[in-house]
Amino acid sequence: MICALASSVCFGAASVLQAMAARAAEPGTGSGVDVALMWRALRQWRYLAGLGMDGLGFVLQIVALRTLPIYVVGAALAASLAVTAVIASRVLRVRLSRVEWAAVAVVCLGLAMLALASGKEGHREPSEALDWVLLGISFGVLLVGLAAGRLPEKPRALILGLGAGIGFGVVEVAVRLIDGIDFADPVWYALIVGGGAAFLLLTSALQRGSVTTATAGAVLGETVGPAIVGVTWLGDSTREGLGWLAITGFAVAVAGSLTLARFGEAPAPEPSRNPAPETSA
Numbered sequence: 001m002i003c004a005l006a007s008s009v010c011f012g013a014a015s016v017l018q019a020m021a022a023r024a025a026e027p028g029t030g031s032g033v034d035v036a037l038m039w040r041a042l043r044q045w046r047y048l049a050g051l052g053m054d055g056l057g058f059v060l061q062i063v064a065l066r067t068l069p070i071y072v073v074g075a076a077l078a079a080s081l082a083v084t085a086v087i088a089s090r091v092l093r094v095r096l097s098r099v100e101w102a103a104v105a106v107v108c109l110g111l112a113m114l115a116l117a118s119g120k121e122g123h124r125e126p127s128e129a130l131d132w133v134l135l136g137i138s139f140g141v142l143l144v145g146l147a148a149g150r151l152p153e154k155p156r157a158l159i160l161g162l163g164a165g166i167g168f169g170v171v172e173v174a175v176r177l178i179d180g181i182d183f184a185d186p187v188w189y190a191l192i193v194g195g196g197a198a199f200l201l202l203t204s205a206l207q208r209g210s211v212t213t214a215t216a217g218a219v220l221g222e223t224v225g226p227a228i229v230g231v232t233w234l235g236d237s238t239r240e241g242l243g244w245l246a247i248t249g250f251a252v253a254v255a256g257s258l259t260l261a262r263f264g265e266a267p268a269p270e271p272s273r274n275p276a277p278e279t280s281a
Contacts, residue, residue: 001115004064004076010057012083015263016091017050065175069237070230072118074172074223075111075250078257081215082107085263099259106256113249117242121176130233131177131187134170138194141167145201154213160205161214165221167198172226176234215264219257223250 064073082104088094096104141163148159174191182188205214227250230236238246 001064001068001072001076001118003060004068004073005079005111007057007060007064007073008076008080009083010053010060011077011080013087014050014053014057015080015084016087017046017053020046020092062175065172067121069118069121070172070176070234071223071227071236071246071250072114074169074226075114075253075257078219078223078254079107079111081219081257081260081263085260088263103256103259107253107260110249110251110253110256113245114253117238117246117249119237119239121236127233130173130229131185131190134174134177134190134194135186138167138170138190138197141170141194141197141201145197145204148201154210157205157210157213158217160201161217162221163217164198164202164205164214165218165223166225167194167201168218168222169226169229170194171198172222173229173234176230211264212262215261216258218264219254219261223254 061073061077064076085094085096085100085104089096144163144166145160148156148163151159170190171194174187174194177187178185178191202214202218205217227236
């Protein structure tokens, strides 16, 4: 559980660091998507530090997925939005409403309930068909991205975000299934294709639609599906008699994270209420 929570903290802090770096980079001169922004951001130490935090978070996520039920890790990763919100409120001076502060507390409550109720990682031997199912889903995520690009803005952001979440969910399940380095195993390709597709879809969703809508879709996609697979296919369980508490904690943590979905991309700081007066020439 410590690794899952630490991973959440790493991802949440990385979002704020990368947002600060992107704003510190020199603005482009053209219109539309600035393809050189990534290069300018990479020259900022905060962006590099954010990438480092992402890498550390991914390593901790792998450790957590190999020792905890998937539903616990998924809820903890969704909680990174609460970390981002708290850090953004201090560093970027973003004002959180009472509802959002309450959502942060709700996320913490849900995680505490999960920690109390979660059992051991399941050791049920999965069917080989699951490997191929994951690979098929990972390519399906790419197809969803191609189709969603033609939709209007609101449904496009939701579908792209949901597709990205499913791709990240494929990564979560694949990490559990991998047993040594064997590139003849389709689960390795599911991991690579699913992760790459998820990144592409989420990036597109954040660029072309509502951050809140896209992030909400991603949270649902990367938590609900993998949790069901973990319980039904891999044998993840709860402590005896505490299944109800695990379900409640999972639902509470995800609901709180959805309330904080606008922090899927760290929001810009609020404009000053007392702007400097214009000077006449």
